[in-house]
Amino acid sequence: MKEFIEHFKRLTQVSEKLEKELLSRVVSIVVDKGEFLHKADSICKKTYWIKTGLLRTYYLKGGNEITDVFASEGEWITSTQSFMKNEPDQYYLQAIEKSKAYALSIDDLMFLFENFHEMEKFGRISMSIYYIQLSEKLESYQFTTAKDKYAHFCKVYNSILHRLPLGMVASYIGITQETLSRVRKEL
Amino acid sequence: MKEFIEHFKRLTQVSEKLEKELLSRVVSIVVDKGEFLHKADSICKKTYWIKTGLLRTYYLKGGNEITDVFASEGEWITSTQSFMKNEPDQYYLQAIEKSKAYALSIDDLMFLFENFHEMEKFGRISMSIYYIQLSEKLESYQFTTAKDKYAHFCKVYNSILHRLPLGMVASYIGITQETLSRVRKEL
DNA sequence: GAAATCCTTTGATATAGATCAAAAAATTAA
DNA sequence: TTAATTTTTTGATCTATATCAAAGGATTTC
Numbered sequence A, B: 001m002k003e004f005i006e007h008f009k010r011l012t013q014v015s016e017k018l019e020k021e022l023l024s025r026v027v028s029i030v031v032d033k034g035e036f037l038h039k040a041d042s043i044c045k046k047t048y049w050i051k052t053g054l055l056r057t058y059y060l061k062g063g064n065e066i067t068d069v070f071a072s073e074g075e076w077i078t079s080t081q082s083f084m085k086n087e088p089d090q091y092y093l094q095a096i097e098k099s100k101a102y103a104l105s106i107d108d109l110m111f112l113f114e115n116f117h118e119m120e121k122f123g124r125i126s127m128s129i130y131y132i133q134l135s136e137k138l139e140s141y142q143f144t145t146a147k148d149k150y151a152h153f154c155k156v157y158n159s160i161l162h163r164l165p166l167g168m169v170a171s172y173i174g175i176t177q178e179t180l181s182r183v184r185k186e187l
Numbered sequence C: 001g002a003a004a005t006c007c008t009t010t011g012a013t014a015t016a017g018a019t020c021a022a023a024a025a026a027t028t029a030a
Numbered sequence D: 001t002t003a004a005t006t007t008t009t010t011g012a013t014c015t016a017t018a019t020c021a022a023a024g025g026a027t028t029t030c
Helices: A002-009 A016-025 A080-085 A106-115 A117-139 A146-156 A158-163 A166-173 A177-186 B002-009 B016-025 B080-085 B106-115 B117-139 B146-156 B158-163 B166-173 B177-186
Strands: A027-031 A036-038 A046-052 A054-061 A064-072 A091-095 A099-105 B027-031 B036-038 B046-052 B054-061 B064-072 B091-095 B099-105
Touching: A002 A016, A002 A046, A016 A106, A027 A036, A046 A054, A046 A106, A054 A099, A054 A166, A064 A158, A064 A166, A080 A091, A080 B117, A099 A106, A106 A117, A117 A146, A117 B080, A117 B117, A146 A158, A146 A166, A146 A177, A166 A177, B002 B016, B002 B046, B016 B106, B027 B036, B046 B054, B046 B106, B054 B099, B054 B166, B064 B158, B064 B166, B080 B091, B099 B106, B106 B117, B117 B146, B146 B158, B146 B166, B146 B177, B166 B177
Parallel strands: none
Antiparallel strands: A027 A099, A036 A091, A046 A099, A054 A064, A054 A091, B027 B099, B036 B091, B046 B099, B054 B064, B054 B091
């Protein structure tokens, strides 16, 4: 619980009242490897803060799984489009490893945003950081080789690289597994 | 000025006090076609809300201009990375057409975030929308043909398509001008 | 600990789109 | 309006990476 509150404090002040409200609304969950926290065509009502483990979101294209997001210890993950728009989407949220997390519902999150300016600040700054990260990923895509894309990926995901199957990494950076296998051999 | 405040009201409440603060901090500017509001290797201190006209951001890669963002009437544009991190970046912010805009400095923006919960809410929701749009763009990239990328672009930028030079569109969607020219011929 | 399943590598071939070069069209400037 | 500049199109060629197919490793499961 402590690291959870600490993680908010890195971006904003956390009053005792907010801390109490946060802790009372959050629910501990456990998922086994391969299990799902959300599936396509349904509405994702929760966002998860990972205590231990590793998860990803992906969608299907032409029968292949395209990984969209990886998240590990200390990070948030949800099926973003569904969670934010309150609509079904085409994403799956799956545990890559057995994981423990805190779940927070969209309703509780909205309550906290409405009632705590500090929480709203946390939300704004978090979204800004995610936006910048995504635009850096996009930039690493445009007019670059498979090797460059992989190099950028390694820089960003260095700490969890060895825990990710090659096929998931390949689809995340937009190349085939075969190509990634050959790129790796060269390095 | 009215549309400017209206645009905030679409995402949040705007108290009279916030409205007054906003209007007193904002500065009207005009840029001619081709002129710059920010250049690489400098810090971008302002964000712009466009009254009329059309602007873009781009960066250089191998001597080519890669367009990153287009924005027109009623939209915000800035050199995002520099503005948010308060650091120099590699982007240019340029007018595609003669444009009129309101400029808001990062310091004023931060003042408004700190002092108005409603403004913080506006920031959070705006960033969420930008994030989702960017992830949709990225999705339209992964394992798709030049034709599919262009089709997605046309859907999103339908209203300003005819005002954008082909070369800028091509670099935005990550293909060469020659390829885009051939794709267009087919449609 | 053997069988089954899943993940990664290797090889051969095909292809979408890049690159290079130059002509044609459209804008802008004088 | 003509000249100059910029943008777009067209053609020929090349290449990185996809695709298809199959073998080799590694994990999981019972």
